Every structure is written in C-alpha cells, then in structure tokens.
Amino acid sequence: MVTRRRMIGAALATGGGVLLVRTTLRPAPSAATTAAAKDAGHAHPAGAAAPDPGPDAGPALAEKFTTALPLPPVLSPVSTDGGADTYAVTMLRSYARVLPGRRTEVLTYNGAFPGPVIRARSGRPVVVRQTNLLDDPVSVHLHGSAVPVDSDGGPMNLLGAGATRTYTYPNDQPHASLWFHDHAHHLESEHVYRGLAGTYLLTDATEASLPLPAGRYDLPIALRDARFDTAGNLVYRMDDAEGRATVLANGRPWPKVDVAARRYRIRLLNSSNLRFFSLRLADGGPITQIGSDGGLLERPHTTDTVDLSPGERADVVIDFSRYRPGTSVVLTNSMPPGPAEHIGQVLRFDVGRPAPDPSSVPDRLRTLPPLGPVARERTIVLKVEEGGAGVAPLGLIDGRQYDPARVDAAVAFGTSEIWTVHNANTDIPHNFHLHLVQFRVLQRNGAPPGPEEGGLKDTVRLMPGESVRLQATFDSYRGRYPYHCHLLDHSAMGMMAQMEIA
Numbered sequence: 001m002v003t004r005r006r007m008i009g010a011a012l013a014t015g016g017g018v019l020l021v022r023t024t025l026r027p028a029p030s031a032a033t034t035a036a037a038k039d040a041g042h043a044h045p046a047g048a049a050a051p052d053p054g055p056d057a058g059p060a061l062a063e064k065f066t067t068a069l070p071l072p073p074v075l076s077p078v079s080t081d082g083g084a085d086t087y088a089v090t091m092l093r094s095y096a097r098v099l100p101g102r103r104t105e106v107l108t109y110n111g112a113f114p115g116p117v118i119r120a121r122s123g124r125p126v127v128v129r130q131t132n133l134l135d136d137p138v139s140v141h142l143h144g145s146a147v148p149v150d151s152d153g154g155p156m157n158l159l160g161a162g163a164t165r166t167y168t169y170p171n172d173q174p175h176a177s178l179w180f181h182d183h184a185h186h187l188e189s190e191h192v193y194r195g196l197a198g199t200y201l202l203t204d205a206t207e208a209s210l211p212l213p214a215g216r217y218d219l220p221i222a223l224r225d226a227r228f229d230t231a232g233n234l235v236y237r238m239d240d241a242e243g244r245a246t247v248l249a250n251g252r253p254w255p256k257v258d259v260a261a262r263r264y265r266i267r268l269l270n271s272s273n274l275r276f277f278s279l280r281l282a283d284g285g286p287i288t289q290i291g292s293d294g295g296l297l298e299r300p301h302t303t304d305t306v307d308l309s310p311g312e313r314a315d316v317v318i319d320f321s322r323y324r325p326g327t328s329v330v331l332t333n334s335m336p337p338g339p340a341e342h343i344g345q346v347l348r349f350d351v352g353r354p355a356p357d358p359s360s361v362p363d364r365l366r367t368l369p370p371l372g373p374v375a376r377e378r379t380i381v382l383k384v385e386e387g388g389a390g391v392a393p394l395g396l397i398d399g400r401q402y403d404p405a406r407v408d409a410a411v412a413f414g415t416s417e418i419w420t421v422h423n424a425n426t427d428i429p430h431n432f433h434l435h436l437v438q439f440r441v442l443q444r445n446g447a448p449p450g451p452e453e454g455g456l457k458d459t460v461r462l463m464p465g466e467s468v469r470l471q472a473t474f475d476s477y478r479g480r481y482p483y484h485c486h487l488l489d490h491s492a493m494g495m496m497a498q499m500e501i502a
C-alpha cells in the first residue's frame with residue numbers, strides 16, 4: 001500500500017532545464033516560474049503561476065451522487081471512402097458544466113469533456129485529421145496502439161498552434177480498449193489534466209462473437225481526479241496529487257449511474273495524471289474482470305478489487321441482477337492520498353428494474369499468442385531523484401533524463417525481449433508504459449502475476465520498490481518510440497526514454 005508521505009517537487013520546462021515548484025510549501029510564484037511558464041507556451045488563466053487558489057473547492061460545490069454519469073459522444077466519420085474511416089477533430093478551448101452552477105474552462109477534442117469516443121474495427125484503418133486551435137503545440141498519442149512512428153504522437157512529434165495534421169491508425173492489431181491523449185513533451189501533464197484525452201474502442205471478430213453485454217449495456221467510464229477553485233476553474237499545479245480531492249467519472253464529480261438489474265460491461269480507464277485507484281463495490285460484491293489494456297483476458301477472473309494506475313484500463317462485468325431494484329451501491333477507492341470522505345468514493349450505481357439479459361461471460365474469452373524465444377534481456381530502473389533545497393527533482397530512467405537525441409535501447413526488429421523494470425524509489429509509486437507494443441507480464445516481484453495482469457498490457461503498475469518482468473515482441477513497425485512512467489508529471493520531469501527498433 002502506498003502512502004505518499006512526502007510530495008516530490010515538480011518541474012516546469014525552461015529553456016535549459018527544469019525548475020522546481022515544491023507543492024508542499026505552496027510558494028508564491030516566482031518571477032522565474034512565470035517566465036518559465038511563458039517560455040513553455042503556457043498562457044492559461046489559472047496556470048502554474050496563478051496565486052494560491054486554496055484547497056480544492058470541488059467537494060463543497062458538488063453534491064455527491066446527484067449528477068447522472070454522462071457518456072462521451074461517439075464521433076462520426078466525415079468519410080468512409082478508400083477503405084478507411086476518416087475523422088476530423090479540432091482541438092479547442094471550451095467550457096464544460098462540471099460543477100453545478102459553474103462553468104469550467106477545458107481543453108478539448110471537438111469541444112467534448114472528456115474527449116469523444118472513436119469506434120474502430122481491426123483491419124480497417126482510421127484516419128484522424130487533427131487541427132490544433134489551442135495556443136500550445138500538441139501531439140496526439142493513441143495509447144496502446146501499434147502505429148507507424150509518424151502517427152504515434154511522440155513527445156517531440158509536435159503539431160504547432162494553428163496547424164493541421166493527419167494521423168493514420170492501421171488497426172492492424174486485435175481488439176482493445178485504447179485511449180488517446182496529448183503527449184507534447186513538458187506540456188502533456190497540464191494538457192491531459194485540462195481535458196485532452198479521449199477513448200478509442202477497437203473491436204474485432206473474436207470479441208464481437210462473444211455474448212458479452214453490448215450496446216447500452218457497455219459503458220466506457222474514465223476516472224480521474226481534479227482540483228477546482230471556488231469559481232469552478234480547474235487548478236493545475238505540477239505534482240499536485242494531494243491537492244486534488246475531487247473524483248471525476250466521465251468529467252462529472254461523483255456521478256450516479258442508473259443501471260437496470262442485469263449484467264453490464266464497464267470499461268474503466270484511469271486517465272489521472274498521478275492518482276492510482278483501488279476500486280471496490282461498497283458491499284464487497286463480485287466484479288468479473290474480463291479485459292485489461294490490450295483487450296480480453298484469456299479467462300474471466302472474479303475479484304472484489306480492481307487496481308488501476310494512470311493510463312491502465314480494466315474491462316469488467318458487474319451483474320446488477322443480484323441487487324433488489326432500488327438498491328444503491330457505491331464504487332469506492334481505497335488508494336490515498338486525499339480525504340477518504342471524498343477520494344474514497346467514486347460513483348454510485350442506482351439499480352432499477354430488471355431488463356432482459358441475453359448476455360453471459362464465457363469461461364474462455366480468447367487465446368493469446370504464444371511467447372516467442374527471447375533474443376535479449378534488459379534492466380530498466382525508474383527513479384525520481386530529489387534535489388536538495390532549491391534543486392529540481394529529476395525524473396530518471398537508468399539514471400538519465402529523457403533526451404530525444406539519444407537512443408536508450410536498440411531493439412532488433414522482429415525479436416522478443418524481456419525487460420525487468422524496477423521502481424528504485426521507496427516511497428513514490430511509478431508505472432511503466434511502452435509505446436507500440438502490448439506486452440506480457442511474466443513476474444511481479446519474482447512471483448507470477450495475478451490473473452488481472454495475465455493478458456496483454458501496455459502499462460504496468462510499480463509500487464515503491466517493486467519489480468516487474470515483462471516480455472515484448474517488436475514485430476510491427478520500425479523507428480524510435482518512447483517508453484516512460486505514465487505518471488505524467490514524472491514523464492514531464494524527464495522519466496522517459498527512447499527505443500529504436502531497426
């Protein structure tokens with residue numbers, strides 16, 4: 001169990017390095033902070049240089065379990081010609097009704113907070129024409145996908161303010177619940193926090209042939225935390241895990257979810273910058289996990305707890321027919337930091353009447369490809385190194401900060417490798433995300449992983465001191481792709497590296 005006793009400092013991009021903003025001390029913003037924010041292209045009214053907004057006003061403004069959970073809009077293609085679905089998306093500043101009686105300025109894809117859903121099918125490419133009407137450069141990354149490097153949306157592959165570019169997603173991979181989000185180096189943390197994240201549901205014949213709950217009984221739910229001022233503005237500060245006491249599900253605080261008394265498939269995404277969730281129904285009732293980052297597990301697994309670190313997904317089935325109509329059951333979170341009366345609750349399911357339910361969860365969901373022979377092993381060490389007073393903390397992988405000009409891992413195309421990833425911090429959690437591949441977790445701390453980690457993964461949790469052994473096969477595309485901690489403040493501090501597949 002993690003307790004983040006101390007806050008690590010935070011870094012803002014500057015011309016030549018990083019600058020410390022120590023959130024525990026709540027310093028008045030320095031001239032240097034303001035200059036750095038300007039250098040980095042920030043012009044946000046409530047940016048890092050704003051005066052101390054006081055504690056999170058979200059819990060006082062939002063009465064729990066009163067707002068209905070919204071479902072994000074599903075995008076329609078602008079064209080289905082040429083064997084591909086083409087979408088047009090505009091990134092723009094907008095306002096969302098997040099808190100009652102307030103409007104919240106957000107950064108959006110097509111005005112939606114959280115971002116829209118793109119539905120795709122394996123074997124049919126998706127083309128997304130992205131236009132950036134924001135003031136900052138952006139980069140759109142489709143998390144969990146195997147795509148050519150030009151469309152990967154890496155940290156340096158920027159789309160400038162006012163520019164348009166086309167991302168092509170071949171969808172030459174099995175079904176999976178993916179998501180897309182901003183990845184512009186040093187800006188990704190604030191951009192994602194302010195709303196640049198959306199859902200991408202890729203399906204295939206294997207998944208479609210199963211009798212799982214579908215249609216209106218298949219709910220994508222993105223969970224995150226946030227901090228608000230009394231006017232309802234999002235407050236962004238680097239490394240502000242402890243300041244964010246509001247839990248948002250699909251962009252609304254502690255919503256209620258009206259469900260019929262039958263089975264639902266729920267696709268959970270943790271889109272937080274820093275927060276880990278450990279989710280449980282308040283009555284301890286069973287949750288059937290059927291999928292993880294890279295699609296369905298081989299077999300369903302029944303549990304009472306689902307853990308999600310930032311960027312991870314879990315597909316679960318909950319059978320609400322076991323509750324009497326009129327019953328309410330809260331989805332709880334036991335992961336600190338934050339006041340338990342707020343961050344301990346996520347949303348509430350309000351169970352209504354029974355509904356016909358032809359769905360079921362088969363014992364066998366899919367067969368994963370066998371793990372091939374291993375060409376090479378590597379060790380990766382993640383560490384946030386705190387400086388002394390006034391010295392910036394560094395986000396390090398193998399002792400080094402991200403350098404886009406450096407290749408950290410030269411991988412031979414077509415081979416499979418085992419990476420042992422270690423969190424060298426004793427009180428700071430991390431996780432590990434590889435672009436381009438879905439990997440398999442072989443071991444966690446020397447033991448076989450639990451069933452929830454037995455499927456395809458692209459992001460894996462690393463609590464303080466933990467080690468994970470994973471195997472990845474690099475047979476889809478060549479080029480330079482990043483790997484990093486998906487606590488976005490850590491990647492913004494440099495906890496990111498680069499592999500070159502050649």
Ligand code: C2O
Nearest residue numbers: 141143183311433
């Ligand atoms: Cu979801 Cu490189 O990130």
Ligand code: CU
Nearest residue numbers: 430485487490
């Ligand atoms: Cu980290």
